[in-house]
Amino acid sequence: MASKPPVHSEQYPHSYYVDTAKEIYAHPQLESEISADVCIVGGGFSGINTAIELTQRGMSVVLLEAKRIGWGASGRNGGELIRGIGHDPAQFQNEIGAEGVKAIQQMGFEAVEIVRNRIQEHQINCDLQMGYCDLAVKPRHMDELEEEFSALKAMGYQQEIKLLTKGQLGEVIGSDFYQGALVDMGSGHLHPLNLALGEARVARNLGTQLFEYSAAEKIIQGARPKVITAKGAVNCQYLVLAGNAYIGHKLNAYLGGKVLPAGSYLLATEPLSEAQCASIIPQNMAFADMRIALDYFHLSSDRRLLFGGLCTYSGKDPKDIEAALRPNLEKVFPQLKGVRIDYEWGGMIGIGANRMPQIGRLPDANNIFYAQAYAGHGVNATHMAAKLLAEAICQQAGHFDVFAKIKHMTFPGGPTFRSPMLAAGMLYHRFKDLF
């Protein structure tokens, strides 16, 4: 039927992940009109895992990806698999009640388990390594880490956690830049593109029809929504929109207006010697610091330092990512001064105004679902969102409604002016970070 794109990686943005991808597979382009119980738009973690969850529950599923599977944030991110949803749900107690807050806290822990189980059950080779540290840059961050430690204990978090003072930091990191850390052995790091590609294999084997180069261009809402692509169409009973930061305004202005794309970027160094690795990250953990414009980093399985950071709201990538990020890398690890950089890349994080993941149904169509805006915390949260969406579509008991109750503001300024407005807001927060 459809002409197949070639089985190589050229259409992915160049990155360390693409050069070390294990299961790149050419899916066809949609070139006819077909039907399924559910049509999913977006081939990242959200879309692929929703497909897995739905096919496991007996639904027929078609997934449409505009580019390649894992082409978006899922195939480019820092690979940090971190407990929680990246934000404190207690602020939403008025909307979701104390029970809702508790449910989201527990789901944030469960989300990591979903990822770990999927990797183990389906033997996805994605370099999963447990061990993660939140790093304090300012003395006040240490107070926040102490609070977080007590809160995790109070919530019954079962994984090994401990606080490290500045003097104890050498156990986990060879850097003088930090004041202390919270170690969490229940979080870790992985190769995100290999996770996405492995999960796509799982979805395919379960019967999902995946299409690449098949952007959803138009949605006709109704009792059976119809999704139109350049060369085909999908008729379905339920539609899931999982385009996150890449969804844009054209396909659905309601969702596009609630998620703001923010650029984040990574460097991969040349492979380091074993001695260098031991001197910078002796226990192979992942790290992120506690500033708004944070640094995040860990070692790859072939001993490169993957170092991420920056945050741009202009929609444009920096001209020279290495020039922008190298000073941060060398500030954290002066012992790597002059290290060769082999790769630089970036992608778009989807940010919502209140920083909570947006999981719900369109207000004007209760058979059209969505999940987006995980900020920089989507590796686990997407997997939880997928489960919630599948439970809601299959009318099974779950916590979909807890998320669906949370209200999400539309960014003012429309597609043209909202990014500069947010950039100004973020500058203010970065200024506060200086103290």
Ligand SMILES: Cc1cc2nc3c(=O)[nH]c(=O)nc-3n(C[C@H](O)[C@H](O)[C@H](O)COP(=O)(O)OP(=O)(O)OC[C@H]3O[C@@H](n4cnc5c(N)ncnc54)[C@H](O)[C@@H]3O)c2cc1C
């Ligand atoms: C540089 C970077 C670093 C990050 N680091 C981390 C980290 O270390 N830990 C963490 O937890 N999170 C991190 N994140 C966030 C995390 O990657 C995302 O939250 C997560 O991958 C979102 O997955 P998703 O499937 O919702 O969206 P995406 O992976 O972005 O997938 C959306 C897909 O939808 C497709 N699409 C959009 N519109 C259409 C359409 N009309 N038709 C068909 N397809 C469409 C896109 O092409 C894209 O492939 C990072 C993100 C970035 C960019």
